[in-house]
Amino acid sequence: MDVRPQLYVGGEWLTSGSGGEFKTTDPATGEVLGVVPEAGRAEVDTAVEAARAALDDPAWRDMPPSDRAKLLWRIAELIDEYADELAEMETRDQGQLIGVARGINVPGTAEQFRYFAGWVTKIEGTTAPLSIPGTFHYTLREPVGVCALITPWNFPLMIAAFKLAPALACGNSVIIKPAEQTPLTTYRLAQICEQAGVPAGVVNFLTGGPEVGRMLTNHPGVDKVSFTGSTSVGREIIAASAGNLKRVTLELGGKAPSIVTYDADIDAAVGGNLVGSFFNSGQVCAAYSRLYVDRRRVDEFVTKVSAGVGEMRLGPGIEPESTLGPVVSEHELQRIDGLVRNAVTDGAEVVTGGGRAGGALSGGNFFEPTVLTNVTHGMEIATKEIFGPVMPVIAYDDPEELASHANDTEYGLAASVWTKDLATAHRMAAQIKAGSVYVNLPPILDPAAAWGGYKASGWGKEMGHYAIDAYTQVKAVWVGV
Structure with a gap:
């Protein structure tokens, strides 16, 4: 071309x-x-x-x-x-x-x-x-x-x-x-x-x-x-x-929280968050980039989401077999890599991925799809916009603290809630300060729907x-x- x-x-x-x-x-x-x-x-x-x-x-x-x-x-x-x-x-x-x-x-x-x-x-x-x-x-x-x-x-x-x-x-x-x-x-x-x-x-x-x-x-x-x-x-x-x-x-910018409640359909939450976190290699303003998962379900969630990440094929976007493409530039690649390295230094654990892709992909701007656990609410990886294929998982114990954690950021573009309980869904949607709240959905847009942040x-x-x-x-x- x-x-x-x-x-x-x-x-x-x-x-x-x-x-x-x-x-x-x-x-x-x-x-x-x-x-x-x-x-x-x-x-x-x-x-x-x-x-x-x-x-x-x-x-x-x-x-x-x-x-x-x-x-x-x-x-x-x-x-x-x-x-x-x-x-x-x-x-x-x-x-x-x-x-x-x-x-x-x-x-x-x-x-x-x-x-x-x-x-x-x-x-x-x-x-x-x-x-x-x-x-x-x-x-x-x-x-x-x-x-x-x-x-x-x-x-x-x-x-x-x-x-x-x-x-x-x-x-x-x-x-x-x-x-x-x-x-x-x-x-x-x-x-x-x-x-x-x-x-x-x-x-x-x-x-x-x-x-x-x-x-x-x-x-x-x-x-x-x-x-x-x-x-x-x-x-x-x-x-x-x-x-x-x-x-x-x-x-x-955005730093969208995705909240997975104890009663959520875990398989639906896994599938939706794989899309919400990794769509366009995470280069989405509304990307789900801090996941709050009930501690009683976090091991199941991480196991299943990591299996989903393992099935992703990293490669050039022009190849139909690819399911995850590169990030846009070397500058962005290095910035994402620095955020993940700092997270590990802060105590986070890499479950899968964690760095620049090598081998045949080393000449491009490829970052491995990454899942991090042992992330805490105050870490840089949980507060700074990543804009890359990285999913930080935060285990929570008290559902009453979720709204305050979700709102504890300068951003307010989007958020998601995964639950089977209608009352929980509406209550969280009302309490979260974001321009769009998705219930049991990845982030989607439509010309008829308002889009913009708090x-x-x-x-x-x-x-x-x-x-x-x-x-x-x-x-x-x-x-x-």
């Missing part, structure tokens, strides 16, 4: 950027997949100017809602048409399993555009019965304006759709900046938008590292930033938004009607009658 992405600004494709260029590689092999232009200040400024001009272009501003809905639907159709190409590109660039790319990622991306195509004709204002005589009051929902969409490397295509589909549905213009590790499928998505007939300047595409993101978040011509990534960068974006009081949506896991919600709120602003109109 030799892909030569270009920047897309104001309807024009640019072969180079003033910031230079960088390479994107296959995390399974280290193979260079493409040389990518790095946007500089000139391209950022031009993209913002183009996006702002597009807001006043009658081709976009005055497009009938039904036509805008058809445009989003057309994007979805083109994603379906190029599904095989997109899936392979996502797997090569990010490392995820080809089955995940084909069966979940690409179809889920198309579904985002279909779902929000349905919203376009239903973005409504309201009237209010005022107590002031001789007045009529109504509201309009209008686009926020120029939106910078900054996406992460774990699900680059689908998360771009989380942001782009509602932004376009609401009539905004956008600048998409994917993570520098995984730019390729977002580049193809920009091409698809052009092919679908999105007017020039409405969708702009820039590639580059953190500095490009900073230029966008600090730019006075950007009205909104939607970011998915680390909490530390999220804090930087909040500070940068103060200049022109940008609106900000943030989906940040505390340091983010600001605002994506998907569902909450995304319409995020990408519109309300104007009140008063009329003397």
Whole structure:
């Protein structure tokens, strides 16, 4: 694969950027997949100017809602048409399993555009019965304006759709900046938008590292930033938004607790937590990365979950036989390895896995699927986001302490509870401070369901009607009658 992405600004494709260029590689092999232009200040400024001009272009501003809905639907159709190409590109660039790319990622991306195509004709204002005589009051929902969409490397295509589909549905213009590790499928998505007939300047595409993101978040011509990534960068974006009081949506880090009660169906809990902890090699913001298991069931749980891990086949995501792929970069591999080594130093025990894969996989970013026991609640491995294929198991004695342990973290993105007792399920769901609580389920998403975190896991919600709120602003109109 030799892909030569270009920047897309104001309807024009640019072969180079003033910031230079960088390479994107296959995390399974280290193979260079493409040389990518790095946007500089000139391209950022031009993209913002183009996006702002597009807001006043009658081709976009005055497009009938039904036509805008058809445009989003057309994007979805083109994603379906190029599904095989997109899936392979996502797997090569990010490392995820080809089955995940084909069966979940690409179809889920198309579904985002279909779902929000349905919203376009239903973005409504309201009237209010005022107590002031001789007045009529109504509201309009209008686009926020120029939106910078900054996406992460774990699900680059689908998360771009989380942001782009509602932004376009609401009539905004956008600048998409994917993570520098995984730019390729977002580049193809920009091409698809052009092919679908999105007017020039409405969708702009820039590639580059953190500095490009900073230029966008600090730019006075950007009205909104939607970011998915680390909490530390999220804090930087909040500070940068103060200049022109940008609106900000943030989906940040997580440290999801998974609680397995004494009465849980252990086999279901094992299967669900294997998915919840190891899906996409653990590179999921909602990954179940601290498991609280009733001490009376912990040996059974660990035995069965370790057997499940033993059946995983670690290998390149492009190979259909693989059931666990690489992590995205050498940097992430070393960070995960350091967390596991520190856990062992702190007293944790490695049941299976525990280090970098060797042999034929030594040239890639492969970390063995790892189960840790003898983990205590205060250890670093139980408090810090891992973002890798590691499952720390914490035995608990007192169920009354579970909610306080689950909430004893700066994060609050997701959590899960495994129980047969309905009262326990609802009580724990109410007590846990997280944006999503899954009962007897691994973490799943749907375009109609709100997604976003509490505390340091983010600001605002994506998907569902909450995304319409995020990408519109309300104007009140008063009329003397």
